[in-house]
Structure formats: C-alpha cells, structure tokens
Amino acid sequence: MYFLETTMLSYLVLLYPILVTATPTATASCAPGGYLSILSDFNLQLPIATSTGGTAEQIPASKLAGCNGYQNSDWFYWNTASSYLVMKAPPTSTPCAKTSGSEHCRTELREANPSSWSPSGTNTMTVKLQVAQADDGDYGTVIGQVFSASFSKPIIELYYNPEGVVTVGLETTTAGGHENFTNIGTIPEKTVFTYELNYSNDELTVSLNGGEANHFSVTQLGTPDAYFKVGDYNQGKSVSSEVDIMSINIVHS
Template structure:
C-alpha cells in the first residue's frame, strides 16, 4: 500500500498570500516527516516536492531555500525508529537492577554515554566491558525490549505475521577475533530465555545464530554471511505462522519450525548491543562494543 501526503510549506506573509492551510518548515519536519519515519521506518520513501519561485510568475524551483531546507532535514532526522514501542536497558544501575529507560523517555530524545546519535545519523548502542547485569544474564547490555503501543511489555503468539527488520552496522567489537555481540533476538517470554539470538561474530567474520528451546541447550549455526566491521547490513527475524526464519541483506539464510511445546509460548523482539564477552562488574563509560542502528520496522498482523 502507498500513502501520498500533500502539504503547502511556507510562511504566507513572506510569499505574499493571506491563504490559510500553510505549515512552517519546522512543522513539516516535526509533525509530518518525523512521525512518518517513526511509523513506517525503512518503508518511508521520503519527500518529493517543488518550491514556487519568490519573484516573477509562478514557476517551480526545485533548488529553492525551502526545498533545500526539507532536504537537509531529511538527511539529519536520525534513525528511523519508533521509540514508542521500545524500552531500553543499559549497563548502568546498581546490584542486579540495570537502568531502564521508558518509551516516553526515548520518544522525548533520551541520550547518554551508552545511547546517542552517531555522526552518520545512526542510533549508537554502546556496551561496556563490565557493568550491571540482570539476575538471569552474565553479560551487560545496551538493548531495546519490545513494548506495546499502550506501554505494556509485548508478548505475542507465534501465529500470524511477526517480523522485525533492522538495518545497522557494528563499528567496534570487544574481545577482538573472539568477540561476539547479539544484535537481535526473538525472546521466549514465558520461559525467560531467547528462542534465538542473532550474533555478529569476530571469528566468523559475520553472523551466527544461537537457537535455544531449553536453557543451556542452545545450538550455534554459522549463517555463512560475511560482513566486515563498519559495514552496513540489514536483517529480518521472523516468527510467522509457527516458522522461525532469518534473512540477512534480503536473503533467507535460516528456517526452522520449533517444537509444539515452544509454539505454545509467547514471544517478543529485542535488538541493540548485547555483548557476549562483557561481564558483571564495575560501571564505566569506556566503549567496548558499539552497534549502530539506522532503522527498525516491526510488523504484527
């Protein structure tokens, strides 16, 4: 489906009209462009438009100040992530209670040393070598957890369509050639274990998948998808109609039907930076692993 939105952008007083219905450039950016990016993610096609010249007869000027302003705004709007359906866990906090950032805080533009907009416009997720972990994990993280639009923790059945598409890159990997970082998960909410973790592996030089139906009984599969550091990628995790699939850069590389017992559970998505060589310990802000995300698109139908 395609959606076409029309708008008159400008200051009526400056362009010599008393007509109503115009919106300012700021309104166009904040109330039209950004919400569309947040809703449609990578499916948002951008803006196509023309500017009326400010002198002489009405003509179209595709390189005018307003057109350039919108173009610059599109280039600097940041990651295409709908933060209203995510909460964030960070490696700071105390004891076994990591810092958790709510969806409303993320929507309001939350940032800190662990979570910030990178120079290229991507959302940077920085994990440290040591930090605060949950009781069920040995590793600290800077990672998003799926929520519902009403602010509840998401937990959905594996029937129907359930997909998460992410674009990003790993720019720093702790642990060198032995390093690995989980960039996406389908998480078993009922049993509190990941059904699968998509990991970027230094030794594999690309992605591996950890599949786990019972705690401590996971299998690691090399997906044979070479991707270098500082190289953009796209992946999809899907648990649709009872079948788990993984695609990398548009190519399906894994498909598996979980057991009937597992398909009776509820699930949610996670993504970000869950470094697998980090440990519980001192809270620091020294970068160990950095993952950038440019877009996230979640579909449930």
C-alpha cells in the same frame, strides 16, 4: 547571463524538487527518539544502575519517545554526523549492572508495545545497522533476539563476531543455555546491512540483506509467545562493543 542562470535554476527546482529537499540533520540536543519514532515501542536496558550494586537501569518506552526523550552520552545517543543510533556496551571485565539472570553487559531495546505476541500471526523485525566493533565472545555480540515471554529465555539470538561472521544461536530447551549454532553469512565490520527476524505462522526464519531465509524449528520449545529485542548485548570478556542502528521496522498482524 545572470537572468538565464536564475531562470534555469528555477526550472530545475520545479522539475526536480528532490534536489532541494534535504533530510533534516540530527542535532546534538535531540535524543534518538526524535529520529526513530519506533523507540516509543521499546524499553531500554542499560549497563548502569541507579544505585550502587543495583541491577541494570531500565528506561520505559514513554521516556524514550521524542526529541526530549532519554539519551546517554556514553551508551545510547544519536550520531549527529552519520544519522544513526549508537548503542555501546562494556565487557564483563568492566564492572557493569546486569539484568536478572545474565552474566553479560548490554545496551538493548526490549519490545514493550506489544509486550508479547503469538507466533501464530505475522511478526517480523527488520533492522538496518552496522557493527562498528564486535566483542571477543565465542560468537561475538548479540545484535537481535526473539525472546520467549513464556519461559523468559531467548528463542534465538543473532550474533556478530569481529570477523563479520553472523551466527544464529537456537535454544533447544526451555531451561536455556543449550543453543545450537548456525553460521548464516559474513559481513565485514562497519558495513551497513539488514537482518530480518520472522516468527510467523509458528515458524522462525532469519535472513540477511533480503536474501534467502534460513529456517529454524521451534517445536522443541512449544512455539511460545515472544517479543523482539535489538541492540548491543556484549558477550565478551575484555572488548567493548558498538552497534549503530539506522532503522528498525516491526510488523505484527
């Protein structure tokens, strides 16, 4: 009987090798860059400063790369049990370091390689994530952006609120601060989903879970060169936010 069981097990291993091929498990000693190699194409903006009263600390792409790259147990780390990148940000009621021109706290990745690109080509970013906790801002936490490299303002921001409503904020002026808002779907908190930001052939689209694309005109902005941002940009006053990222895929051509 033992021989029969051993033989059968060997046969199954040969026939179905995937059954015994496990995905490597994240370890506490390994930084997020060891699991998401694309992090080496981003700079990281944090809600902490290197000096008292200083602006937000920024970690360059070179220091995010690999298992020995940057990690922070409060704001930016790998969840060992569920295998995803945890990005947390405090509300404005909690003192935090901010980037220049912003009133809000963030733990956010800014595309650095390339640092900008033309919308006349193909440019897509697809992110698989869950929002573990959205903030109490008017439209919730910003989880993704197409950002202008020309006038240094968002072209669009993708918001997620505590009710799971996903909203696109489309900028209407190069001065910034004049967004038009469009609800594009509802996904409950702590539910894994994907979004795609596509700024290609001078047209901008946003889609959820591979569904129908929502089209947004950017002619009022002059179709500027841009770059992608992704992460946890807290818009609230009193509620912290958490965004958990499983994967980020970017295509430029």
